[in-house]
Amino acid sequence: xxxxELKLEIRELLRSRNGVLxxxxxxxxxxxxxxDITGDxxxxxxxxxxxxxxVIVFCGVHFMAESAAILAPDKTVLLPRLDAGCPMADxxxxxxxxxxxxxxxxxxxxxxxxxxxxxKAESDICxxxxxxxxxxxxxxxxxxxxxxxxxxxxxxxxxxxKKFHFWDGFCPTxxxxxxxxxxxxxxxxxxxxxxxxxxxxxxxxxxxxxxxSTTGMYDWCRxxxxxxxxxxxxxxxxxxxxxxxxxxxxxxASPALFCPNMKLTSLEDIAASLRSLTPVVTVAEEIRLPAxxxxxxxxxxxxx
Ligand code: 13P
Ligand code: SF4
Numbered sequence: 288x289x290x291x292e293l294k295l296e297i298r299e300l301l302r303s304r305n306g307v308l309x310x311x312x313x314x315x316x317x318x319x320x321x322x323d324i325t326g327d328x329x330x331x332x333x334x335x336x337x338x339x340x341x342v343i344v345f346c347g348v349h350f351m352a353e354s355a356a357i358l359a360p361d362k363t364v365l366l367p368r369l370d371a372g373c374p375m376a377d378x379x380x381x382x383x384x385x386x387x388x389x390x391x392x393x394x395x396x397x398x399x400x401x402x403x404x405x406x407k408a409e410s411d412i413c414x415x416x417x418x419x420x421x422x423x424x425x426x427x428x429x430x431x432x433x434x435x436x437x438x439x440x441x442x443x444x445x446x447x448x449k450k451f452h453f454w455d456g457f458c459p460t461x462x463x464x465x466x467x468x469x470x471x472x473x474x475x476x477x478x479x480x481x482x483x484x485x486x487x488x489x490x491x492x493x494x495x496x497x498x499x500s501t502t503g504m505y506d507w508c509r510x511x512x513x514x515x516x517x518x519x520x521x522x523x524x525x526x527x528x529x530x531x532x533x534x535x536x537x538x539x540a541s542p543a544l545f546c547p548n549m550k551l552t553s554l555e556d557i558a559a560s561l562r563s564l565t566p567v568v569t570v571a572e573e574i575r576l577p578a579x580x581x582x583x584x585x586x587x588x589x590x591x
Pocket of ligand 2: 348372373374375376401458459460461486521546548549
């Protein structure tokens with residue numbers, strides 16, 4: 288009952304503050320339930336760039352709220368849990384990227400949005416898991432630096448003629464999924480298809496029937512004839528998959544597919560954040576402007 292009261296209070300606070308609640312597809316079920324928009328990193332950045340709301344409550348991790356602050360500097364961007372970080376984003380620094388660029392002069396940098404604003408500011412263009420190949424293909428150069436996710440980079444490189452220089456970052460959550468766990472489940476359920484996120488290791492990707500972003504998974508599962516689908520991404524995706532496809536069975540490929548940072552934000556945190564209008568995420572102008580260029584260049588890449 289207390290949870291239901293909190294949900295009502297959050298909706299009322301959103302109304303009175305002219306706020307919009309954006310939630311990533313990995314958030315807790317109850318947070319997804321009350322969100323105005325749930326989506327992958329690309330959809331949430333697009334929404335932040337175009338919303339008319341004055342307050343953006345970002346239920347995700349720090350780099351996502353930073354992207355919203357970069358794209359919508361006139362809005363108040365709240366991240367209810369300031370400690371919700373992304374270990375992959377912390378695997379690269381602006382200084383580290385600058386020294387790689389110095390070793391590869393003239394080679395453009397494609398940076399996954401799972402990175403800090405300071406790293407984006409050092410990049411030519413950003414990408415998400417939904418548009419990475421299109422972003423890479425949009426560049427005229429035949430060689431690129433791809434940072435920080437080595438797994439997404441290697442996946443995109445399979446379909447590209449360009450020469451890739453990879454940064455050695457990865458998502459610890461997706462790396463915990465091992466090919467043996469997938470093989471065991473495939474043996475147990477020979478009729479099941481296997482769907483995974485490109486943050487998984489190349490050995491896991493090799494076993495997949497389809498590889499896509501989290502929002503891509505909703506579309507693919509809805510359209511697929513498969514009755515049983517093994518899911519290789521963070522557990523939060525199951526909430527909507529099960530609700531939207533009650534006639535299909537979804538099997539999480541491993542109980543290790545759990546991102547502790549994505550699970551930090553509770554309804555209590557969201558209500559407290561909206562009551563106090565804190566914590567606010569901002570980005571200093573000297574970082575924001577070059578980071579915005581890289582993000583806007585990505586958003587200008589045609590989708591199809
Ligand atoms: P997408 O939702 O953009 O596929 O990203 C997954 C992810 O790991 C976000 O942190
Ligand atoms: Fe970062 Fe991986 Fe968690 Fe996404 S799932 S926030 S990439 S650690």
